[in-house]
Amino acid sequence: MRQERGLHELYTGDPERADRVVFGRNAGPDRRGFLKGAGLAALGAAIGAAIPFGRYMPAGYLPVALAQDKKLVFPGKDGGLVLLGDRPLVAETPAHLLDDRVTPTAKHFIRNNGQTPEPVANADGWEIAIDGEVNTPLKLKVGELRTRFPVVSQPMVLECGGNGRTQFQPPARGNPWTMGGVGCATWTGVRLADVLRAAGPKPGAIYTAHFGADLHLSGDADKQPISRGVRLAKAMDPNTLIAFAMNGEPLPNIHGGPVRLIVPGWTGSASQKWLNKVTLRDKEHDGPGMTGTAYRVPVAPIFPGANHDGKGFRILESMPLRSIVTAPADGARLAAGTRDITVRGHAWAGDLTVRAVDVSVDFGQTWVRADLTVPANPFAWQHFAARLRLPAAGYYEVWARGTDSEGRTQPFAAPNWNPQGYGGNAYHRVAILVEA
Amino acid sequence: MLPAGPGRDETFYACVPCHSTQIVRRQGLSRERWAETIDWMVARHNMPALEAPERTLILDYLVQTFGPGAAAEGPRPFYTPPPRRNPFQTQ
Incomplete structure:
Protein backbone atom coordinates (compact mmCIF):
# COMPACT_ATOMS: atom_id res chain seq x y z
CA MET A 1 0.00 0.00 0.00
CA ARG A 2 1.27 3.40 -0.88
CA GLN A 3 1.67 5.86 1.93
CA GLU A 4 2.97 9.42 2.05
CA ARG A 5 5.91 9.57 4.37
CA GLY A 6 6.85 13.16 4.92
CA LEU A 7 8.94 14.29 7.86
CA HIS A 8 5.78 14.85 9.84
CA GLU A 9 4.79 11.23 9.53
CA LEU A 10 8.34 10.11 10.02
CA TYR A 11 8.25 11.77 13.42
CA THR A 12 4.78 10.60 14.23
CA GLY A 13 5.70 7.04 13.42
CA ASP A 14 9.16 6.69 14.87
CA PRO A 15 10.50 9.89 16.42
CA GLU A 16 13.64 8.26 17.74
CA ARG A 17 14.68 6.92 14.38
CA ALA A 18 13.67 10.20 12.77
CA ASP A 19 15.78 12.06 15.28
CA ARG A 20 18.78 9.94 14.41
CA VAL A 21 18.20 10.36 10.72
CA VAL A 22 17.54 14.05 10.69
CA PHE A 23 19.76 15.25 13.52
CA GLY A 24 22.31 12.50 14.00
CA ARG A 25 23.31 12.30 10.37
CA ASN A 26 22.71 15.81 9.35
CA ALA A 27 22.78 18.10 12.37
CA GLY A 28 22.66 21.82 11.84
CA PRO A 29 22.10 24.82 14.07
CA ASP A 30 18.78 25.79 12.55
CA ARG A 31 17.21 22.38 12.34
CA ARG A 32 14.73 22.97 15.10
CA GLY A 33 12.01 24.65 13.18
CA PHE A 34 9.32 26.47 15.05
CA LEU A 35 11.11 27.33 18.27
CA LYS A 36 9.24 30.57 18.60
CA GLY A 37 5.95 28.77 18.39
CA ALA A 38 4.12 31.34 16.30
CA GLY A 39 4.70 29.69 12.94
CA LEU A 40 3.84 26.31 14.38
CA ALA A 41 0.55 27.58 15.81
CA ALA A 42 -0.36 29.11 12.48
CA LEU A 43 0.42 25.91 10.60
CA GLY A 44 -1.43 23.85 13.18
CA ALA A 45 -4.45 26.08 12.77
CA ALA A 46 -4.17 25.84 8.99
CA ILE A 47 -4.29 22.06 8.96
CA GLY A 48 -6.85 21.94 11.76
CA ALA A 49 -4.71 19.93 14.13
CA ALA A 50 -1.76 20.30 16.42
CA ILE A 51 1.57 19.06 15.09
CA PRO A 52 2.81 16.86 17.93
CA PHE A 53 6.40 16.82 16.83
CA GLY A 54 6.43 20.29 15.35
CA ARG A 55 9.47 21.22 17.36
CA TYR A 56 11.42 18.93 15.10
CA MET A 57 9.99 20.26 11.91
CA PRO A 58 12.61 22.13 9.88
CA ALA A 59 11.76 25.69 8.96
CA GLY A 60 10.48 25.92 5.43
CA TYR A 61 9.00 22.44 5.50
CA LEU A 62 5.37 22.32 4.51
CA PRO A 63 3.32 19.66 6.33
CA VAL A 64 1.91 17.04 4.00
CA ALA A 65 -1.58 18.21 4.88
CA LEU A 66 -0.81 21.52 3.18
CA ALA A 67 1.31 20.11 0.43
CA GLN A 68 -1.07 18.18 -1.74
CA ASP A 69 0.76 16.24 -4.36
CA LYS A 70 -0.57 18.12 -7.35
CA LYS A 71 -1.84 21.53 -6.31
CA LEU A 72 -0.29 24.23 -4.21
CA VAL A 73 -2.11 25.18 -1.01
CA PHE A 74 -0.45 28.28 0.35
CA PRO A 75 -1.82 31.49 1.90
CA GLY A 76 -2.20 34.19 -0.74
CA LYS A 77 -1.50 31.87 -3.67
CA ASP A 78 -3.92 30.61 -6.30
CA GLY A 79 -4.99 27.00 -5.73
CA GLY A 80 -4.52 26.29 -9.43
CA LEU A 81 -0.73 26.47 -9.21
CA VAL A 82 0.91 23.08 -9.67
CA LEU A 83 3.21 21.95 -6.90
CA LEU A 84 6.50 20.66 -8.29
CA GLY A 85 8.05 20.12 -4.87
CA ASP A 86 7.07 20.83 -1.27
CA ARG A 87 10.55 20.96 0.23
CA PRO A 88 12.02 23.12 -1.16
CA LEU A 89 8.79 24.81 -2.17
CA VAL A 90 8.47 25.00 -5.96
CA ALA A 91 5.23 25.65 -7.85
CA GLU A 92 4.44 26.57 -11.43
CA THR A 93 1.52 28.35 -13.05
CA PRO A 94 -0.53 26.57 -15.73
CA ALA A 95 -0.51 28.66 -18.90
CA HIS A 96 -4.23 29.50 -18.78
CA LEU A 97 -3.69 31.16 -15.36
CA LEU A 98 -1.09 33.46 -16.94
CA ASP A 99 -3.71 35.17 -19.10
CA ASP A 100 -3.40 38.53 -17.25
CA ARG A 101 -1.18 41.11 -18.91
CA VAL A 102 0.50 41.73 -15.57
CA THR A 103 0.77 38.56 -13.49
CA PRO A 104 -1.04 38.88 -10.15
CA THR A 105 1.06 37.89 -7.15
CA ALA A 106 -1.32 35.03 -6.37
CA LYS A 107 -0.57 33.50 -9.78
CA HIS A 108 3.19 34.05 -9.87
CA PHE A 109 5.35 30.91 -9.78
CA ILE A 110 7.47 30.06 -6.73
CA ARG A 111 11.00 28.73 -6.87
CA ASN A 112 12.90 28.28 -3.61
CA ASN A 113 16.27 26.61 -3.31
CA GLY A 114 16.62 26.46 0.46
CA GLN A 115 14.43 26.68 3.52
CA THR A 116 11.89 29.49 3.44
CA PRO A 117 12.92 32.06 6.08
CA GLU A 118 10.52 33.32 8.74
CA PRO A 119 8.75 36.51 7.62
CA VAL A 120 10.36 39.75 8.79
CA ALA A 121 8.17 42.13 10.80
CA ASN A 122 10.08 45.35 10.06
CA ALA A 123 10.88 45.32 6.36
CA ASP A 124 12.38 48.82 6.39
CA GLY A 125 14.90 47.71 9.01
CA TRP A 126 16.26 44.90 6.78
CA GLU A 127 19.88 45.61 5.90
CA ILE A 128 21.83 44.86 2.75
CA ALA A 129 25.58 45.18 2.34
CA ILE A 130 27.53 46.20 -0.76
CA ASP A 131 31.16 45.13 -0.52
CA GLY A 132 34.09 43.58 -2.37
CA GLU A 133 35.69 45.56 -5.20
CA VAL A 134 34.19 48.91 -4.20
CA ASN A 135 35.74 52.12 -2.91
CA THR A 136 33.16 52.56 -0.12
CA PRO A 137 31.52 49.44 1.27
CA LEU A 138 27.93 50.24 2.22
CA LYS A 139 25.33 48.97 4.64
CA LEU A 140 21.88 50.19 3.73
CA LYS A 141 18.52 49.62 5.34
CA VAL A 142 15.55 49.11 3.04
CA GLY A 143 14.04 52.32 4.39
CA GLU A 144 17.16 54.20 3.25
CA LEU A 145 16.99 52.67 -0.22
CA ARG A 146 13.56 54.20 -0.73
CA THR A 147 14.64 57.70 0.28
CA ARG A 148 18.19 57.81 -1.10
CA PHE A 149 17.63 56.51 -4.62
CA PRO A 150 15.04 57.02 -7.38
CA VAL A 151 12.27 54.44 -7.19
CA VAL A 152 11.39 52.56 -10.38
CA SER A 153 8.22 50.54 -10.99
CA GLN A 154 7.60 48.43 -14.11
CA PRO A 155 6.34 45.01 -15.24
CA MET A 156 9.21 42.66 -16.06
CA VAL A 157 9.52 38.98 -16.85
CA LEU A 158 11.01 36.77 -14.18
CA GLU A 159 11.58 33.23 -15.36
CA CYS A 160 13.13 30.13 -13.86
CA GLY A 161 16.27 29.04 -15.71
CA GLY A 162 14.77 25.55 -15.98
CA ASN A 163 11.47 26.64 -17.54
CA GLY A 164 10.54 24.20 -20.33
CA ARG A 165 12.71 21.43 -18.85
CA THR A 166 10.11 18.69 -19.43
CA GLN A 167 10.53 19.11 -23.18
CA PHE A 168 13.87 17.32 -23.07
CA GLN A 169 14.30 13.68 -24.04
CA PRO A 170 15.91 11.87 -22.33
CA PRO A 171 14.61 13.68 -19.25
CA ALA A 172 16.95 16.25 -17.77
CA ARG A 173 17.60 16.48 -14.05
CA GLY A 174 15.71 19.02 -11.97
CA ASN A 175 12.27 20.39 -11.24
CA PRO A 176 9.90 19.31 -14.03
CA TRP A 177 8.80 22.72 -15.30
CA THR A 178 6.45 22.75 -18.24
CA MET A 179 6.12 26.38 -19.44
CA GLY A 180 4.80 27.93 -16.22
CA GLY A 181 8.03 28.91 -14.46
CA VAL A 182 7.45 32.45 -15.63
CA GLY A 183 5.54 35.57 -14.72
CA CYS A 184 5.46 39.27 -15.52
CA ALA A 185 4.63 41.11 -12.31
CA THR A 186 5.17 44.82 -11.65
CA TRP A 187 8.35 45.16 -9.63
CA THR A 188 9.13 48.28 -7.62
CA GLY A 189 12.55 49.08 -6.26
CA VAL A 190 15.74 51.02 -6.80
CA ARG A 191 18.27 50.47 -9.55
CA LEU A 192 21.12 48.21 -8.51
CA ALA A 193 23.30 50.48 -10.67
CA ASP A 194 22.52 53.52 -8.50
CA VAL A 195 23.41 51.63 -5.33
CA LEU A 196 26.61 50.22 -6.82
CA ARG A 197 27.63 53.69 -8.03
CA ALA A 198 27.14 55.00 -4.49
CA ALA A 199 29.65 52.37 -3.35
CA GLY A 200 31.97 53.15 -6.28
CA PRO A 201 33.03 50.04 -8.22
CA LYS A 202 36.82 49.72 -8.49
CA PRO A 203 38.28 49.41 -12.01
CA GLY A 204 38.88 45.68 -11.45
CA ALA A 205 35.25 44.89 -10.62
CA ILE A 206 33.78 42.73 -13.38
CA TYR A 207 31.21 40.44 -11.72
CA THR A 208 28.63 40.42 -8.94
CA ALA A 209 28.01 37.80 -6.25
CA HIS A 210 24.56 37.70 -4.66
CA PHE A 211 23.74 36.44 -1.18
CA GLY A 212 20.42 35.79 0.55
CA ALA A 213 19.20 34.94 4.04
CA ASP A 214 17.61 31.57 3.26
CA LEU A 215 19.21 28.52 4.86
CA HIS A 216 20.58 25.56 2.93
CA LEU A 217 18.17 22.61 2.99
CA SER A 218 20.60 20.67 5.18
CA GLY A 219 20.31 23.41 7.82
CA ASP A 220 24.03 24.16 7.63
CA ALA A 221 24.24 27.90 8.34
CA ASP A 222 27.66 28.12 6.68
CA LYS A 223 26.32 26.89 3.37
CA GLN A 224 24.36 28.96 0.87
CA PRO A 225 21.50 27.25 -0.97
CA ILE A 226 22.36 29.32 -4.01
CA SER A 227 24.62 32.29 -4.72
CA ARG A 228 24.82 33.44 -8.28
CA GLY A 229 26.06 36.58 -9.97
CA VAL A 230 26.12 38.44 -13.26
CA ARG A 231 28.56 40.37 -15.40
CA LEU A 232 28.87 43.92 -14.12
CA ALA A 233 27.28 45.32 -17.29
CA LYS A 234 24.02 43.48 -16.51
CA ALA A 235 24.14 44.63 -12.90
CA MET A 236 24.47 48.21 -14.19
CA ASP A 237 21.51 47.88 -16.59
CA PRO A 238 18.92 50.46 -15.53
CA ASN A 239 16.25 47.74 -15.46
CA THR A 240 18.08 45.60 -12.89
CA LEU A 241 16.45 46.36 -9.54
CA ILE A 242 16.68 45.80 -5.84
CA ALA A 243 12.92 45.27 -5.47
CA PHE A 244 10.89 45.76 -2.32
CA ALA A 245 7.37 45.67 -3.79
CA MET A 246 5.48 43.33 -6.12
CA ASN A 247 2.33 44.57 -7.83
CA GLY A 248 2.22 47.58 -5.52
CA GLU A 249 2.33 45.60 -2.28
CA PRO A 250 5.29 44.94 0.02
CA LEU A 251 7.25 42.01 -1.45
CA PRO A 252 5.79 38.83 0.12
CA ASN A 253 8.12 36.62 2.12
CA ILE A 254 7.52 33.67 -0.21
CA HIS A 255 8.74 35.80 -3.14
CA GLY A 256 11.91 36.89 -1.33
CA GLY A 257 10.73 39.82 0.78
CA PRO A 258 11.68 42.19 2.26
CA VAL A 259 14.01 42.63 -0.74
CA ARG A 260 15.21 40.64 -3.71
CA LEU A 261 17.08 41.33 -6.89
CA ILE A 262 15.23 41.46 -10.17
CA VAL A 263 17.66 40.73 -13.01
CA PRO A 264 15.07 40.74 -15.77
CA GLY A 265 15.38 38.51 -18.81
CA TRP A 266 18.09 36.35 -17.25
CA THR A 267 17.78 33.08 -15.35
CA GLY A 268 15.59 33.67 -12.29
CA SER A 269 18.32 32.31 -10.02
CA ALA A 270 20.30 35.53 -10.59
CA SER A 271 17.42 37.42 -8.93
CA GLN A 272 18.48 36.52 -5.37
CA LYS A 273 15.63 36.31 -2.87
CA TRP A 274 15.90 37.58 0.75
CA LEU A 275 18.85 39.63 -0.51
CA ASN A 276 21.33 40.69 2.16
CA LYS A 277 24.56 41.25 0.27
CA VAL A 278 25.99 42.04 -3.15
CA THR A 279 29.74 41.59 -3.46
CA LEU A 280 31.64 42.92 -6.46
CA ARG A 281 34.36 40.56 -7.64
CA ASP A 282 37.36 40.83 -9.93
CA LYS A 283 36.54 37.46 -11.50
CA GLU A 284 33.51 35.37 -12.43
CA HIS A 285 31.59 34.37 -9.30
CA ASP A 286 31.97 30.73 -8.20
CA GLY A 287 29.14 30.34 -5.64
CA PRO A 288 26.65 27.45 -5.60
CA GLY A 289 24.82 27.44 -8.93
CA MET A 290 27.69 29.02 -10.90
CA THR A 291 29.80 25.94 -11.71
CA GLY A 292 29.58 22.46 -13.24
CA THR A 293 26.42 21.95 -15.26
CA ALA A 294 24.30 24.35 -13.17
CA TYR A 295 22.77 27.14 -15.27
CA ARG A 296 25.16 26.25 -18.08
CA VAL A 297 24.54 25.01 -21.60
CA PRO A 298 26.81 23.43 -24.22
CA VAL A 299 28.52 25.70 -26.74
CA ALA A 300 28.90 22.69 -29.02
CA PRO A 301 25.80 20.45 -28.77
CA ILE A 302 26.23 17.07 -27.07
CA PHE A 303 24.44 13.78 -27.60
CA PRO A 304 21.12 13.81 -25.71
CA GLY A 305 21.60 11.92 -22.45
CA ALA A 306 25.39 12.03 -22.56
CA ASN A 307 27.36 12.35 -19.35
CA HIS A 308 29.13 15.66 -19.17
CA ASP A 309 30.84 17.61 -16.41
CA GLY A 310 30.01 20.96 -17.96
CA LYS A 311 33.60 21.87 -18.93
CA GLY A 312 33.43 24.22 -21.89
CA PHE A 313 29.74 25.00 -21.31
CA ARG A 314 28.71 28.65 -21.24
CA ILE A 315 26.74 30.33 -18.47
CA LEU A 316 23.08 30.70 -19.39
CA GLU A 317 22.56 34.45 -19.16
CA SER A 318 19.71 35.82 -21.28
CA MET A 319 16.74 33.45 -21.41
CA PRO A 320 15.66 32.27 -24.86
CA LEU A 321 12.62 33.26 -26.90
CA MET B 1 5.13 8.06 -1.53
CA LEU B 2 8.07 6.00 -2.72
CA PRO B 3 6.91 2.77 -4.39
CA ALA B 4 7.77 -0.52 -2.69
CA GLY B 5 10.98 -2.28 -3.61
CA PRO B 6 14.32 -3.32 -2.16
CA GLY B 7 16.12 -0.20 -0.90
CA ARG B 8 13.00 1.91 -0.54
CA ASP B 9 13.53 2.77 3.14
CA GLU B 10 17.26 3.39 2.72
CA THR B 11 16.50 5.73 -0.17
CA PHE B 12 13.85 7.52 1.84
CA TYR B 13 16.11 8.10 4.84
CA ALA B 14 19.01 9.23 2.67
CA CYS B 15 16.96 11.85 0.83
CA VAL B 16 14.33 13.33 3.14
CA PRO B 17 16.56 15.05 5.72
CA CYS B 18 16.94 17.80 3.11
CA HIS B 19 14.17 17.51 0.52
CA SER B 20 10.89 15.71 0.00
CA THR B 21 10.52 12.66 -2.22
CA GLN B 22 8.60 14.64 -4.86
CA ILE B 23 11.75 15.81 -6.61
CA VAL B 24 13.07 12.22 -6.61
CA ARG B 25 9.84 10.79 -7.98
CA ARG B 26 9.84 13.26 -10.83
CA GLN B 27 13.17 12.26 -12.33
CA GLY B 28 13.76 9.56 -14.93
CA LEU B 29 17.53 9.14 -15.01
CA SER B 30 19.98 6.51 -16.19
CA ARG B 31 22.24 4.69 -13.69
CA GLU B 32 25.19 6.93 -14.59
CA ARG B 33 23.17 10.07 -14.02
CA TRP B 34 21.67 8.82 -10.75
CA ALA B 35 25.20 7.97 -9.56
CA GLU B 36 26.35 11.43 -10.58
CA THR B 37 23.37 12.91 -8.73
CA ILE B 38 24.30 11.07 -5.51
CA ASP B 39 27.90 12.28 -5.85
CA TRP B 40 26.62 15.81 -6.37
CA MET B 41 24.45 15.60 -3.24
CA VAL B 42 27.47 14.46 -1.21
CA ALA B 43 29.91 16.96 -2.72
CA ARG B 44 27.66 20.00 -2.77
CA HIS B 45 24.70 19.48 -0.50
CA ASN B 46 25.96 17.98 2.77
CA MET B 47 24.62 14.47 2.24
CA PRO B 48 26.68 11.99 4.28
CA ALA B 49 28.72 9.77 1.95
CA LEU B 50 26.99 6.49 1.17
CA GLU B 51 29.12 3.40 1.68
CA ALA B 52 28.65 0.19 -0.27
CA PRO B 53 26.48 -1.87 0.00
CA GLU B 54 24.01 0.89 0.97
CA ARG B 55 25.01 3.02 -2.01
CA THR B 56 24.49 0.13 -4.40
CA LEU B 57 21.14 -0.71 -2.82
CA ILE B 58 19.94 2.90 -3.17
CA LEU B 59 21.29 3.23 -6.69
CA ASP B 60 19.60 -0.03 -7.71
CA TYR B 61 16.33 1.21 -6.25
CA LEU B 62 16.53 4.60 -7.98
CA VAL B 63 17.33 3.15 -11.39
CA GLN B 64 14.73 0.41 -11.04
CA THR B 65 12.02 2.80 -9.89
CA PHE B 66 12.91 6.12 -11.51
CA GLY B 67 15.00 5.06 -14.48
CA PRO B 68 14.87 6.53 -17.98
CA GLY B 69 12.02 4.27 -19.05
CA ALA B 70 9.91 5.02 -15.98
CA ALA B 71 6.92 7.27 -16.37
CA ALA B 72 8.20 10.07 -14.19
CA GLU B 73 5.50 11.69 -12.12
CA GLY B 74 4.46 15.23 -12.69
CA PRO B 75 3.54 17.15 -15.78
CA ARG B 76 5.05 15.85 -18.99
CA PRO B 77 3.69 17.77 -21.96
CA PHE B 78 3.32 16.21 -25.32
CA TYR B 79 6.58 16.65 -27.13
CA THR B 80 8.22 13.88 -29.12
CA PRO B 81 7.38 11.13 -28.33
CA PRO B 82 4.05 12.16 -26.86
CA PRO B 83 3.98 10.70 -23.32
CA ARG B 84 0.74 12.41 -22.55
CA ARG B 85 -2.58 11.63 -21.04
CA ASN B 86 -5.62 12.37 -23.22
CA PRO B 87 -7.25 15.37 -21.54
CA PHE B 88 -10.59 14.39 -23.05
CA GLN B 89 -10.60 10.84 -21.80
CA THR B 90 -13.29 10.32 -19.18
CA GLN B 91 -12.62 8.03 -16.25
Missing part, protein backbone atom coordinates in the same frame (compact mmCIF):
# COMPACT_ATOMS: atom_id res chain seq x y z
CA ARG A 322 9.36 31.70 -25.71
CA SER A 323 5.65 32.12 -26.29
CA ILE A 324 2.68 30.68 -24.41
CA VAL A 325 -0.99 30.32 -25.32
CA THR A 326 -3.02 31.51 -22.33
CA ALA A 327 -6.45 31.15 -23.97
CA PRO A 328 -8.03 28.81 -24.78
CA ALA A 329 -6.93 26.64 -21.87
CA ASP A 330 -5.28 23.31 -22.53
CA GLY A 331 -8.02 20.70 -22.45
CA ALA A 332 -10.83 23.15 -23.24
CA ARG A 333 -14.01 21.66 -24.71
CA LEU A 334 -15.72 24.03 -27.10
CA ALA A 335 -19.43 23.90 -27.82
CA ALA A 336 -20.62 22.00 -30.89
CA GLY A 337 -20.68 24.29 -33.90
CA THR A 338 -17.75 26.46 -32.76
CA ARG A 339 -15.86 27.47 -35.88
CA ASP A 340 -13.99 30.65 -34.94
CA ILE A 341 -11.84 31.10 -31.88
CA THR A 342 -9.61 33.82 -30.51
CA VAL A 343 -6.19 32.64 -29.41
CA ARG A 344 -4.33 34.78 -26.91
CA GLY A 345 -0.98 34.68 -25.17
CA HIS A 346 2.35 36.29 -24.37
CA ALA A 347 5.83 36.12 -25.88
CA TRP A 348 9.22 37.23 -24.55
CA ALA A 349 12.87 36.76 -25.42
CA GLY A 350 15.21 37.57 -22.51
CA ASP A 351 17.43 40.51 -23.47
CA LEU A 352 15.82 40.63 -26.92
CA THR A 353 12.28 41.43 -28.00
CA VAL A 354 9.81 39.45 -30.08
CA ARG A 355 9.31 40.39 -33.71
CA ALA A 356 6.42 38.08 -34.56
CA VAL A 357 4.23 35.27 -33.28
CA ASP A 358 2.56 32.76 -35.60
CA VAL A 359 -0.13 30.31 -34.59
CA SER A 360 -1.36 27.10 -36.18
CA VAL A 361 -4.30 24.73 -35.67
CA ASP A 362 -3.31 22.21 -38.34
CA PHE A 363 -0.15 20.79 -36.76
CA GLY A 364 2.08 23.44 -38.28
CA GLN A 365 1.07 22.98 -41.94
CA THR A 366 -0.16 26.56 -42.16
CA TRP A 367 0.51 29.47 -39.84
CA VAL A 368 -1.44 32.64 -39.11
CA ARG A 369 0.45 35.77 -38.11
CA ALA A 370 -0.92 37.04 -34.77
CA ASP A 371 -1.33 40.65 -33.73
CA LEU A 372 1.54 41.46 -31.39
CA THR A 373 1.93 44.40 -29.00
CA VAL A 374 5.16 46.28 -28.43
CA PRO A 375 6.60 45.65 -24.96
CA ALA A 376 5.84 48.15 -22.18
CA ASN A 377 9.60 48.19 -21.47
CA PRO A 378 12.52 46.10 -22.76
CA PHE A 379 11.80 43.32 -20.24
CA ALA A 380 7.99 43.14 -20.22
CA TRP A 381 6.41 40.35 -22.17
CA GLN A 382 4.43 41.09 -25.33
CA HIS A 383 0.83 40.04 -25.95
CA PHE A 384 -0.44 38.32 -29.06
CA ALA A 385 -3.92 37.51 -30.33
CA ALA A 386 -5.29 35.88 -33.48
CA ARG A 387 -8.63 34.69 -34.82
CA LEU A 388 -8.50 31.13 -36.08
CA ARG A 389 -10.93 29.08 -38.15
CA LEU A 390 -11.76 25.52 -37.10
CA PRO A 391 -13.26 23.75 -40.14
CA ALA A 392 -15.16 21.00 -38.31
CA ALA A 393 -15.77 19.31 -34.98
CA GLY A 394 -12.84 17.38 -33.56
CA TYR A 395 -9.48 17.54 -31.89
CA TYR A 396 -7.12 20.43 -32.50
CA GLU A 397 -3.82 21.60 -31.12
CA VAL A 398 -3.09 25.30 -31.01
CA TRP A 399 0.61 25.80 -31.62
CA ALA A 400 2.45 29.08 -31.07
CA ARG A 401 5.82 29.96 -32.58
CA GLY A 402 7.68 33.18 -31.88
CA THR A 403 10.43 34.93 -33.84
CA ASP A 404 12.83 37.13 -31.92
CA SER A 405 14.29 40.52 -32.88
CA GLU A 406 17.35 38.77 -34.32
CA GLY A 407 15.25 36.53 -36.56
CA ARG A 408 15.52 33.27 -34.62
CA THR A 409 12.34 31.20 -34.34
CA GLN A 410 11.28 28.70 -31.70
CA PRO A 411 12.03 25.10 -32.70
CA PHE A 412 9.58 22.19 -32.80
CA ALA A 413 11.63 20.18 -30.29
CA ALA A 414 13.82 21.35 -27.40
CA PRO A 415 17.26 22.26 -28.75
CA ASN A 416 20.76 21.70 -27.39
CA TRP A 417 20.15 18.90 -24.85
CA ASN A 418 22.02 19.51 -21.60
CA PRO A 419 22.18 17.56 -18.31
CA GLN A 420 20.04 19.99 -16.33
CA GLY A 421 17.63 20.87 -19.09
CA TYR A 422 18.01 24.59 -19.77
CA GLY A 423 16.73 26.39 -22.83
CA GLY A 424 13.76 24.20 -23.75
CA ASN A 425 11.82 26.64 -25.93
CA ALA A 426 9.86 24.40 -28.28
CA TYR A 427 6.43 25.56 -29.46
CA HIS A 428 3.81 25.75 -26.76
CA ARG A 429 0.95 23.39 -27.64
CA VAL A 430 -2.57 23.50 -26.31
CA ALA A 431 -5.14 20.77 -26.93
CA ILE A 432 -8.78 21.71 -27.59
CA LEU A 433 -11.84 19.74 -28.60
CA VAL A 434 -14.83 20.99 -30.57
CA GLU A 435 -17.75 18.81 -29.53
CA ALA A 436 -19.55 16.96 -32.30
